[in-house]
Amino acid sequence: MNRISNRHSVDVSGVIIGAQAPIVVQSMTNTDTADIAATAAQVKLLHEAGSELVRITVNNDAAARAVPHIIDQLEIEDCRVPVVGDFHFNGHKLLSQHDACARALAKYRINPGNVGHGKKRDQQFSEMIEIACRYDKPVRIGVNWGSLDQQLLAGMLTHNANLTEPESLAAITCQAVIESALGSAAFAEDIGLPAERIIISCKMSRIPDLVEVYQTLAQHCQYALHLGLTEAGMGDPGVIASSAALAILLNQGIGDTIRVSLTPEPGATREREVKIAQQVLQSLGLRSFTPRVTACPGCGRTTSEYFQVLAQQIQHELDDAMPTWKHEYPGVESMKVAVMGCVVNGPGESKHANIGISLPGTGEQPVAPVYEDGCKTVTLKGDNIAEEFIGLVKTYVKNHYATG
Secondary structure: OOOOOOOOOOOEEEEEEEOOOOOEEEEEOOOOOOHHHHHHHHHHHHHHOOOOOOOOOOOOOOHHHHHHHHHHHHHHHOOOEEEEEOOOHHHHHHHHHOOHHHHHEEEEOOOOHOOOOOHHHHHHHHHHHHHHHHOOOOOEEEEEEHHHOOHHHHHHHHHHHOOOOOOOOOHHHHHHHHHHHHHHHHHHHHHOHHHEEEEEEEEEEEEHOOOOOOOHHHHOOOOOEEEEEEOOOOOHHHHHHHHHHHHHHHHOOOOEEEOOOOOOOOOOOOOOHHHHHHHHHHHOOOOOOOOOEEEOOOOOOOOHHHHHHHHHHHHHHHHHHHHHHHHHHHOOOEEEEEEEOOOOHHHHHHHHOOOOEEOOEEEEEEEEEEEEOEEEEEEEOOOOOHHHHHHHHHHHHHHOOOOO
């Protein structure tokens, strides 16, 4: 697929968003930002999981005072990830009253629906943009249909009601979201923020609306675009909805940075949304993050669970090894491993992988041929097939990806 390449390129403390740069994965903490230790720990956890930007809430004086200390703590722990400040309602006050916070953040996220009303809106928005200009900070103008500028929406609905063929509320809402984003971005440019320092997002919770909005944005602006389905939910429904929405747009070449916004299970850690975002990009062939295991779904020919257990074991081994491998073995993240359960597709899939094994199905001869780069190399037998194959995978990595 071809990325739409006319996006502006935005530098967020060394992470490039837009143009032809790789699509960036980001996430957000859910700690009380005033709790320096907890927030720094969660930022580090998300970064280690693969988040290339991490956003934190800056909602009061205590949070604003904590920001520079959080970033100092991350530097002490050698966690060099850009930290983004999320501002609503009082962001103009917090940025103007806490200079250390304004300087320390790598980027500001401003919601134009939550910066004030009427004349106050323009004034307070201007204050935040002027501070961004002063410190050369990029800004994400992030519109959310749940906090849309009601004055803007009311005006558009009134105009629509007077038409001979009025459009639906959903259509007008989508138009209002786009107008809020593009109008705010143009206003920011008028104040002095370069287009190369602006990212825009329009978060919706219905997939058709999200797709329509971003397709329109891609046609009518060159700002870098942040994608995400808002309020996607928790568990499988949230994962499926987010994956579907992102896949449609990314497959059309739309999007420069993404977040999967999942509601975590009670007491669960936060990094699952990062892994899902990575898997979406890897499944579409846009980026590679970890070696991928291909395994068959199983059928009456594979009544044993052996291939399922081995596939899971291999994936765990690869995931555990990647923090070390990504430094020692550049390119290993693109490796493909096949663990197949019978002779029907086993040899073929194994030949297509970098390294693959075709396990015996029900009633088949109890041997397991191994293929490397399309060629059969060895046949495994006996009770230690799993351990032997894992050893072969590790040897393959050392032989094919070691530098020097």
